[in-house]
Amino acid sequence: MGVATYFVENFGCRATQADGAAIERQLLDRGLVRAGSPGEAEVVVLNTCTVTASADRDARSAIRRIHRENPGTRILVTGCYAQRAPEELSSLPGVSRVVGNSHKHAVADYAVPLTAARGFVPLDQISSAGESNVIIGDIFAHTELLAAPVFDGEFSAEKTRPNLKVQDGCNNRCSFCIIPFVRGRSRSLHLDQVIREANALVASGYREIVLSGINLGRWGRDLTQGTNFAALLRAILQNTTIEKLRISSVEPMDWNDELIELVASSSRIAKHAHVPLQSGSDKVLRRMHRKYRPLHYADRIERIRRAMPDAAIGADVMVGFPGETDDDFEQTRALIERLPFTYLHVFTYSSRPGTPSAQMPDQVPVQVARERNRMLRNLATQKKQEFMQSFVGRDLEAITLTRFDGARTEALTDNFLKLRVAGHHAANLIVAVRVHDASNDGLIGHINAVL
16 A cells, blocks of 8 residues: 555635644544645645635635646545535535534545545546545534644744634624634633644744634633633643743634733733734724624723733724715724824725625625725734834844845844844744844844844
8 A cells, every 4th residue: 555645735714724733633643644735635634714705716626727737636525614604615626525513523534535545436436335425514513623733934944923722713793704604613622732833833842832713712712711812821830831822813702801911911922912903983883793892892892902012912904894885984093093003904894695795785885895994904004014014123032033135134023024134044942132124025134133
């Protein structure tokens, strides 16, 4: 029996990438070998996203590309798109299996038999035996949580800042969002598993870990009574020697005083808060079914800034939501201008089948939404430039990423700014840097000390 080869291609968020890393771990444990590209693999696992229509298009384009380059490659599609529209995907040429998120934890069981080395059975024989090429179940009955670190570098020599997914699913019902219906209820990785994974990363030499999830701030609510996200952070600090812990996106209602104080007071937690906004209009937030008002949101951001004057503060913002008027947009723009954001992720609304907003009247014309997107991106660029300029002449802590740009090495500061330092340096070094300039691409400086 020959060696079976695989390739995993991920689309979308860090949580999806973490799922893909867990699938790779399972395939490697089964004795499969990672191919250098999809075209060289016997079986390709496409781990999809469906948060926007463009995410769906990207997945379909990848399927067509892989099938065109190597018609003999067996394609297994999993992830959020697979959970939402399995029959649509299974009808595409080249797709051998569609496995929903409900069964993602068992993807290896469905992928391994697709390889010739493991006795591949043609689909027509499978169909005649009564077995479907679509494997999907009730996502709300799903309790499994895949977890494996994913890294900031594409190549092994550049792997640093591993992302560890500790939470999946969401109990919120934002009217624009399909994610709860394709990922299920909020569920948490048990504390002992989190500590075990974190300590394994420390033992492997990693200096910074990024905690991620679909609704990260809800970690622990489904576990022992009284357990919360702040308790998780304390436990990691107490039970591991990780030098830097970074938090990914946390909803505004979960940035309570306890969490703000903990992040501000610990030198081992990166000074970085990503707090989704979506809209600065009270009316639009209500139509979105968001659980806060602009006044509440502004209070949280201002508390974070007072506690951490140099922190990176970012937000997700959506433009073009159904019914968003010029006045609604102006309220969003004015709120963003007033608050101390250092960066924004601006999205144009994308209608998702099955969500309440897809049926709402007064859909915003595409050109109007695109112009609003452009305006907010320009405002975000201005705010980021002002933030970066404030650090010229100052010392910052950073971690090297070993991406070379001419005579410089890329790094990332504690407060989430891209930085280029003179010379070629190894990855995964925590360094003290003197900043001497700021450009459109980030800060420029030199290393004063390796910490």
